[in-house]
Amino acid sequence: MDQPFQKISILSCGWLGKPLAIELQRRGYIVKGARTSAEGVRDLKEAGIDGHIVVLGSAQPEAPETFWDADVLVINVPPRNRERGVQAHIQEIRALREKLETTAIKKVLFVSSTSVYADVNGVVTETDMAMPETTNGAALREVEQLLLQSPVFRTTVLRFGGLIGYDRVPTAAILQSQRRNNDAPMNVIHRDDCIAIICQLIEKEIWGEVFNACASAHPPRYQYYTAAAKAFGLEMPEKKPSAEQPAKIVSSDKLKQWLGYEFIYDDPLTLFHAPPTGEK
Numbered sequence: 001m002d003q004p005f006q007k008i009s010i011l012s013c014g015w016l017g018k019p020l021a022i023e024l025q026r027r028g029y030i031v032k033g034a035r036t037s038a039e040g041v042r043d044l045k046e047a048g049i050d051g052h053i054v055v056l057g058s059a060q061p062e063a064p065e066t067f068w069d070a071d072v073l074v075i076n077v078p079p080r081n082r083e084r085g086v087q088a089h090i091q092e093i094r095a096l097r098e099k100l101e102t103t104a105i106k107k108v109l110f111v112s113s114t115s116v117y118a119d120v121n122g123v124v125t126e127t128d129m130a131m132p133e134t135t136n137g138a139a140l141r142e143v144e145q146l147l148l149q150s151p152v153f154r155t156t157v158l159r160f161g162g163l164i165g166y167d168r169v170p171t172a173a174i175l176q177s178q179r180r181n182n183d184a185p186m187n188v189i190h191r192d193d194c195i196a197i198i199c200q201l202i203e204k205e206i207w208g209e210v211f212n213a214c215a216s217a218h219p220p221r222y223q224y225y226t227a228a229a230k231a232f233g234l235e236m237p238e239k240k241p242s243a244e245q246p247a248k249i250v251s252s253d254k255l256k257q258w259l260g261y262e263f264i265y266d267d268p269l270t271l272f273h274a275p276p277t278g279e280k
Contacts, residue, residue: 006030008202009070009105011054013044016111016163017076020195021049027199032067058091061099068103072202075147076111079140086139093143101152107207108147108155109198114187114212116141116159119246126159126210126254144210154207160194161187161214161250164271170228175237183242185218187250190265200259211255217267218249224268231272 008024010017013033021031025048033044034054044051054063056077075096079089100108115137118130131138147155168191197213219227222239229236255261265271 007070008072008074009067010034010074010076012036012077013049016191016194017074018044018047018049019191020074020198022047023195023199025049032070034063034067056092056096059095061096068105070105072107072109073100073105074109074111074198079136086135090139090142093146097146097150101150106153108153109201110144110147110155110157112140112144112157112159114159114161114214114250116144117248117250120248121246123249123251125251126212156201156207157210158198158201159210159212161189163191163194164188164268165191169271170225172234175225175229175234181243181245182222182239183220184245185247185249186221186224186268187214187218187248188268189214190271192264196264197255197259197261200261204259206258212250212252213255214250214252215263215266215268216252217269219269227269227272
């Protein structure tokens with residue numbers, strides 16, 4: 001394969017980042033992965049990944065300089081806003097940007113979320129600028145702009161829907177604790193699709209863009225939970241009265257057009273009768 005880049009660093013390598021690192025290595029890239037502890041680094045090394053301890057903070061990130069020796073950085077860092085407040089993550093990314101502008105990294109892929117969109121009735125696309133009602137969503141929008149506006153490196157933002165697949169499936173406890181949003185359309189994406197999309201964006205050198213990434217089908221939440229109950233032999237959830245709420249549908253048309261991408265799990269319901277294709 002004619003690769004435009006050779007070295008990729010991933011911050012961080014957890015539920016999504018670790019299998020992404022394994023796949024990028026399989027495709028011939030030199031990959032470095034970040035975790036926040038020695039135990040996490042050992043886990044990466046056992047999987048054959050060059051692991052490094054990297055800790056973000058309001059000051060300069062704590063990391064070995066070798067981690068920044070890369071062509072591309074994938075930022076996949078959970079904000080943990082509930083634990084620390086929204087400003088902590090914003091300050092971390094601001095400090096990270098300042099550090100990146102002193103390194104060899106000139107391309108960044110930032111894993112964001114569709115929570116940046118306001119709750120509306122109807123379809124939302126990357127051009128929708130209405131701010132979300134939640135402080136978490138608004139903070140994430142600010143973080144995106146911090147990276148997109150860097151004069152030194154180019155950033156592509158990838159707004160994933162809710163992540164599903166492998167161990168992220170409805171459990172008995174979840175099925176029996178349904179909220180009153182039974183009829184809300186689901187905007188979700190399987191981890192296998194997340195990894196395939198990231199790889200294609202890097203291989204095709206698509207930078208400076210913003211993309212939504214959700215499966216094309218948006219089944220009502222209750223239908224999704226019912227399919228899970230049948231597949232796993234669990235007690236069927238009770239269908240509670242629906243609450244009045246917007247029916248937001250996130251469109252991934254731009255992504256599919258730019259990449260010619262066909263989703264592996266284009267209907268989330270197929271998750272319950274299709275075998276997984278990657279590592280748990």
